[in-house]
Amino acid sequence: MSEQTKNKKDTLPVIHKSELVAQSRLFKIEQLELEFSNGEQRTYERMKSSGRGAVMIIPIVNEQEFLLVSEYCAGTHSYELGFPKGLIDPGESPEHAANRELKEEIGFGAKRLVQLKSLSSTPSYFNSIMHIFMAFDLYPESLEGDEPEPLTVVNWQWDNLEELMSREDFTEARSVSALYMAKEKLTL
Amino acid sequence: MSEQTKNKKDTLPVIHKSELVAQSRLFKIEQLELEFSNGEQRTYERMKSSGRGAVMIIPIVNEQEFLLVSEYCAGTHSYELGFPKGLIDPGESPEHAANRELKEEIGFGAKRLVQLKSLSSTPSYFNSIMHIFMAFDLYPESLEGDEPEPLTVVNWQWDNLEELMSREDFTEARSVSALYMAKEKLTL
Known part of the structure; x- marks a missing residue:
């Protein structure tokens, strides 16, 4: 095959x-x-691709809990739940971008990042790659981002994934993939 | 919260x-x-959305095996592995679209469809929803599609998901999500 x-x-x-x-x-x-x-x-x-990759980060609070953000999405004109994410700045490494986005979107840095599989989105039309990271050992640190309003940060329990998957505002394929990949990594 | x-x-x-x-x-x-x-x-x-939803189908051969297709993606100018998918035609139900796409893309119909969670893709910019189905009890039946060339159909073993996830041509977030959701459903 x-x-x-x-x-x-x-x-x-x-x-x-x-x-x-x-x-x-x-x-x-x-x-x-x-x-x-x-x-x-x-x-x-x-x-036509901008050539800039993107990052998505699963912030791991501890063995019981992780963080999500609720953010306005213009495409659907709705607030959607998902993981912090953003474009990589020119000259920036994916790891640096991941830590910067965490500080901008949820007010935490991470002492340790673990990279998972990178994902594409609709490759029939786009050439964009998103690098997925799990972020461990979080510590409070904020950076000013370009968000029009502060994102709502939501704590979620690993043992309550069924409820998350049933929510109508948690549907983004990259966040769903990242959730499953992180869960698998944690239970290895 | x-x-x-x-x-x-x-x-x-x-x-x-x-x-x-x-x-x-x-x-x-x-x-x-x-x-x-x-x-x-x-x-x-x-x-601006066309208003047409889409379907993706995980063709289940048996307890050991499922099918994938390799299809040219213009966005990345590469062949990408994923599940059969396509737009819902005007007036068509998601179930009917799923069976039609199966017949067009892999030459099988399904006697039984099981719907999983619907997924969105980049809702910051798009308003598109994809309905995900598992297809069981496959039987040979072909329909002429609009594909420029026949898709390569690939049989894959459920116990070999690690290799699939490590492939550089299997990255599409909706296919990755669908794979995990189907696996979870099968092992419930």
Whole structure:
């Protein structure tokens, strides 16, 4: 089966043309003229990547408890529960970005970070990678962020994950993945 | 803690103005003039939703095995491993869409679908919901889809998830979440 996958990787479609077709302050939409290895031709669209990765952090309070934040999401015009996250600044390491975001969003630094699997989001359209960290040995330290309002920090118990998973404001796939990966890591 | 979250929900920012600022064949980018409950004013951007939900399906072969597909993703210009998925057609139920996508992408229908938690993707910018199904009692049946090339179908063993999670072409957060949710459901 890995042979099949390998063959596929060897025959990526050819990009005959790529063109910027729409642009806003934050987004650049690129149109691609593609030819697949079977000769099929298609026009696809994708978001041009900023090249900046992102981080998400699971703040571990102790063996019983972790932290979540509730933050306004414009896409859904609602407050969503999830883990602290943010873009990596130019020249910054993912670890540094993780600690900075923690200090900005929840007012804690972490003495120890453990990296989990990095995740992508909708790779059909985006090229963005998010590095996931568990943060241990938290200590109070705040940094001024660019949030329009303070985030609501929520303490949650590891033995109450069923309730969290049933909440309608906890649905973001990267936060759900991070939760399961952290739980697995803690029980290894 | 739910009290804190509730207060936040009661004080959503006011959208003073929304305006289409860029548009392509697939995407509409909307600019929002927001005022948060603390008086802070910000300009945000988001993708205008098509209103169509999506489905993702974990095809369960038996207690030992499930199926994945390897599909070209333009955002990353790479083949990515994940679960069959697709948009819900107008007037179609999520269950019907799930069975249709299965028939189009892997050449099987399912006699039984079990729905798991629905997931969102980057709600800061998007309003899209994906309904996740486990598909049981598969039978061969194909439908013509709109794929430019046949997808590579990959059989995977439930007892080999560590290898899957270590693969660089299995990173999509909704597929990772779906995998963990299905595993949990199977071992309940």
